[in-house]
Amino acid sequence: MRAGELAYLTLLEEIQSGSLAAGTVLAEVEQAERIGVSRTPLREALRRLAADGLVEQVSPRVTVVARIDAGDIRDLFALRRALEETTARTAAAASDRAEFAVLAAAFAAAARTLDDDAGRARYYALIARFDEALDAAVGNDYLTAALRTVRTHLVRVRRMARDNPARLVASVNEHRLIAEAIGSGDGDLAAHATHVHLHNALASILDSLSASDAPVSSRSGSAGARSTTEGKARA
Structure with missing residues (x-):
C-alpha cells in the first residue's frame, strides 16, 4: 500500500x-x-x-x-433520502433479489445480539454488506458514487447515536423491513420503509447531538458532502 x-x-x-x-x-x-x-x-x-x-x-x-453541526446533518440526510429511496425502489425491480432475503434473516438475528461491542460491530458489518448488495442490484455507477460520498460522512455521524440501545434495535428492524420489501419486489414498500428509517435515524442523531452539546462548525461538512470520496457505510 x-x-x-x-x-x-x-x-x-x-x-x-x-x-x-x-x-x-x-x-x-x-x-x-x-x-x-x-x-x-x-x-x-x-x-x-x-x-x-x-x-x-x-x-x-x-x-x-472538521466539526459537525445540525444543519450539516440535515443537509446530508436530505441528499441521503433522495438517493436511498431511489436505490431501494430500483433494487426491488432487479431480476436477482435473493441476497436481500438472506440479509433480512441476518438482520432479524442481529437484533438479538446488540448487547456488546462485538454484536454491534457485526451489525455495522451487516449494514456494509447490505449497501454492497444495493449497489450491485442497482448497477448505476453514478448513483453508487453519490452514495459513497454520503456514506463517508454517515459513518462519522452515525456514531453520535450508537449509545442508544433502543434506537439500535429499532434500526435493525427497520433494515430488516427494507431488505424484506426489496426481496419480495415491493418497490413502494421498500421506498417507504427507507423513508421511515431515515426519518427516525435523523431524529435520533439530532437528539444525541443536542444532548451531548456537540461543537458547532461553520458548515465545512456541507461542502465536503458534495465531493467524490472513497468512504463507505451507512447509519
Whole structure:
C-alpha cells in the first residue's frame, strides 16, 4: 500500500470512529511519525480528507478535524433520502433479489445480539454488506458514487447515536423491513420503509447531538458532502 493511501485510510478510520474528535489539531510532524510515513504522503492524505470535508485548514500550518453541526446533518440526510429511496425502489425491480432475503434473516438475528461491542460491530458489518448488495442490484455507477460520498460522512455521524440501545434495535428492524420489501419486489414498500428509517435515524442523531452539546462548525461538512470520496457505510 502506498504511504499516502495508508495515511489517508488511517486518518479516515480514526475520524469516522471518533478517535480523532472534531477540532483535533492534526500536526504534520506528529501525525506522520505516529502513522509511520513521511510528511509528503501525510500532506497528500490531508488534502484528500479536506476534499472529503472531514478536515479543514484553519491557517496555512494548522489543519483540524472538521466539526459537525445540525444543519450539516440535515443537509446530508436530505441528499441521503433522495438517493436511498431511489436505490431501494430500483433494487426491488432487479431480476436477482435473493441476497436481500438472506440479509433480512441476518438482520432479524442481529437484533438479538446488540448487547456488546462485538454484536454491534457485526451489525455495522451487516449494514456494509447490505449497501454492497444495493449497489450491485442497482448497477448505476453514478448513483453508487453519490452514495459513497454520503456514506463517508454517515459513518462519522452515525456514531453520535450508537449509545442508544433502543434506537439500535429499532434500526435493525427497520433494515430488516427494507431488505424484506426489496426481496419480495415491493418497490413502494421498500421506498417507504427507507423513508421511515431515515426519518427516525435523523431524529435520533439530532437528539444525541443536542444532548451531548456537540461543537458547532461553520458548515465545512456541507461542502465536503458534495465531493467524490472513497468512504463507505451507512447509519
